Amino acid sequence: MMRKIPVSLTILAAAALAPVGGPALAAEDSAPVAIPAPPAGKGQIVFYRTGTIMGAAMGCAVNENGQKISSLGSGRYFVLVTEPGRHEYTVKSEAKDVLALEVEADETQYAMCRIKMGIMAGRPDLRPSTRDEFVKSGTDRIVDAEDMGPAPGALRPEELKAAVAATPTPAEVTGEAAAAS
Template sequence: MRSMLSRTAILSLLLVPAFAIANEGDAATATTATTTAPAATANTLIQAAPADKAQIVFFRESKFVGAAIGFKVREGENELGKLRSGKYFVANVEPGKHEYNVHGETKDVLTMEVEAGETYYVLGSLGMGIVAGRPNLSPSDEATFVSMSGKLKLAK
């Protein structure tokens, strides 16, 4: 019985370094995959902005909470598109100052100064309201859009 315990102990001591070596190899592979992943997740949904116009990408994260509520993004009285959960749309606009607004239980206005040939990102979100959600527009970036792009669909 004692010799069997000795053999088990020795075998365990020999296997632990083997597992450690195998895990180091897995960690090296994971590190390589992590460093190559950003190149694979490039922005494939949005084309380059036209040279004479600015391009603004309005998007909203896909969430279950508030999924039934959509809101229209407007510039003045002109409706640019409707943001629902998990949707995005692109607006090509003239360079200069613009004010975008959304209405719900409250009104939110986002003022932007845009330049020709540039792409800008705006995140739409829905806050808590008394009767319905409170829409909000906030500046964002390409990295945030790309991180959500797997679940986003073009709004119609």
């Protein structure tokens, strides 16, 4: 006699066998990403999250000084313009992670958030990254304005497009054209 496998187990098995760590969309299927130069005398950080299955339903809310800057959904990024100096960014669910960065004037840094296994919920992990890792991740969608918090500095989608347009030669990250998605 053949036993029926519950649908929920079939879905779990399919999710477990799916590739983890790849980009949400192939670079050729997505709009090109351009990162503008930071404003004169300021620094900036591109926070991003890859489009992996692990923790896909969880957001990765990036905070500074207890204020939410923005939540990073799977396959999303945002650009934070900030004053030069030492900054501490936190992410939290059942555990808290802290990333301290020394931001230089006229410099662009990268930081990646990923969700690791936790006991009751996924655990966000915030770490320094590089432009090359950002490109390789295939992350190509800017965070929606409604996912951004009250803390200052994160460029809203329309502000990012204006900054890219105003930058003489934006740092092309993927693709050929200078356009923010």
